[in-house]
Amino acid sequence: MTSDPHRQDAVRDAATAGIPTALADLGALVRIPSIAWPAFDQTQLVKSAEAVADLARGTGVFDDVQIARAGIPGTDELGQPAVLAVRRARNGRPTVLLYAHHDVQPPGDEALWQSPPFEPTVRDGRLYGRGAADDKAGVMAHIAALRAVKEVLGDDFDLGVALFIEGEEEYGSRSFSTFLTDHADVLRSDVIVVADSGNWDERTPSLTVSLRGNAHFTLRVRTLEHASHSGMFGGAVPDAMLATVKLLSSLWDESGAVAVEGLRERDAETPAYSEETLRSETGLLPGVTPIGTGSIIGRIWNKPAITVTGIDATSVAAASNTLLPEVSVVISARVAPGQDARDAYAAVEAHLRAHAPFGAELTFTDVDYGQPFLVDTSGWAVEDVRAAFREGYGVEPVDAGIGGSIPFIADLVRENPGAQILVTGVEDPHSRAHSPNESLHLDTFRKAVVSEALLLAKLDARTV
Structure with missing residues (x-):
């Protein structure tokens, strides 16, 4: 037929x-x-x-x-x-x-x-x-x-x-x-x-x-062999949380756009999409602004993004006056179309190693790629x-x-x-x-x- x-x-x-x-x-x-x-x-x-x-x-x-x-x-x-x-x-x-x-x-x-x-x-x-x-x-x-x-x-x-x-x-x-x-x-x-x-x-x-592709991995940041009293040594000894916060903050610029050398963008036209629509579809709180630069859809479709999706550290309920010896985070890097996911991961790893504060020890595990x-x-x-x-x-x-x-x-x-x-x-x-x-x-x-x-x-x- x-x-x-x-x-x-x-x-x-x-x-x-x-x-x-x-x-x-x-x-x-x-x-x-x-x-x-x-x-x-x-x-x-x-x-x-x-x-x-x-x-x-x-x-x-x-x-x-x-x-x-x-x-x-x-x-x-x-x-x-x-x-x-x-x-x-x-x-x-x-x-x-x-x-x-x-x-x-x-x-x-x-x-x-x-x-x-x-x-x-x-x-x-x-x-x-x-x-x-x-x-x-x-x-x-x-x-x-x-x-x-x-x-x-x-x-x-x-x-x-x-x-x-x-x-x-x-x-x-x-x-x-x-x-x-x-x-x-x-x-x-x-x-x-x-x-x-x-x-x-x-x-x-x-x-x-x-x-977009994805490069997903676990990062361990270590500064101490063991935990220490934060009152006795705080101010002289960098704990792992301090090192982790400073290190992670280097991944983005002031606008929230990714600031990692070697991560590429795709140049392509995108349809009109307003900030009002973004707020409606994501539940963005009234006082919170979008991040990044350029067209909103372009940021989502054609640019890289980095998100910390998990963290292992002392919980709020178990918090004590202690300098943490190590912190682990899961990082998900979205890769723009046109870039190989392995190359993108290599760029992120190189950036983190170059920006490790206070000589913090970094370990990368569970690396996974999606093209x-x-x-x-x-x-x-x-x-x-x-x-x-x-x-x-x-x-x-x-x-x-x-x-x-x-x-x-x-x-x-x-x-x-x-x-x-x-x-x-x-x-x-x-x-x-x-x-x-x-x-x-x-x-x-x-x-x-x-x-x-x-x-x-x-x-x-x-x-x-």
Whole structure:
């Protein structure tokens, strides 16, 4: 069948009609606390994988559905359970790889949630719960879109589909590269849809075309062999906290922009975005000013950023009049598109070593890299997804950058060098992914499902 308007209308209607079922299934997934951190109950992650596998089988699309694990490089361990479902292409049609992940972030302080994090709750047109947006909504967008296309096309559905639902994205995708190698034959695709990004707003879809990379590490600052009395020696002996504060402050200039020689910026135009919008989307307090220079979106999409995300030191409750011998911090450096993450890390490490105050001893451990990414937007699949967005959302889509990182995309490209990459998502700026009160805008979800179903129908009408 050709991609005619009647077929597209039928796919749209089927996708729309399937939304209540998709949301019910999403709620069931949200109830499973599928956290990949070893400190949490790992049987829940297995339960989540089994639930996703059952959903994949229920579409009637796939020739084979399995739950698989892959080895973690450099260890004897296996990674977390992923779901892999495969349908071979027929009659010269392309193959599309649909990616999402079923693991979620830990809930954090549950007292900050307005409703229990693993009890899906609808308020004001949004579904609240950990994973409701990131990324179980991505899982269900794939499932619901496949259901709609299968319902309309039946035996005429010739598109090849590989559904890959990862189980450890929030925990660093430690076995991801091995998984790709182990299953290279069935994952080889013409188009890859990564449903793990966001949209411009609740009404406007985005195609993510640039991603910052990441260099993540732990820094230990040590100045003393042992703790000492702060009254007896304070003022003459530099404690580790003093050294750490002075050292970290050297990473930024007075505006809050990164001040590390060797970290590069990308020169690219960005759409208009006001400080008022930034305040609305981030919860910036009234008396607090934004940091950095240049356009606000440019700072987020195209410039490096450095954040201290964790610290090990004496807690407030256990504080005493003591000079601390050592302090450890976790540093996350976001890398602008166009710069290698390893080069960026080397620049940050060199800066810290050069600025260590009082001769403080520095130790760098747990270094992890994620490469930035720029999408080639010249392919036919990009045309198809933009058209699907226009039809599904009713507005023109926006090509967007993302300040965050999706490091595994570089691995996908390495294993599928000829594939066209489409980075989409169901989140909006108010989703609060990774934070308390994470939520999904229900109408955005509906439009995302319709758009993906329309995209699959378009791909099914192509030959390669």
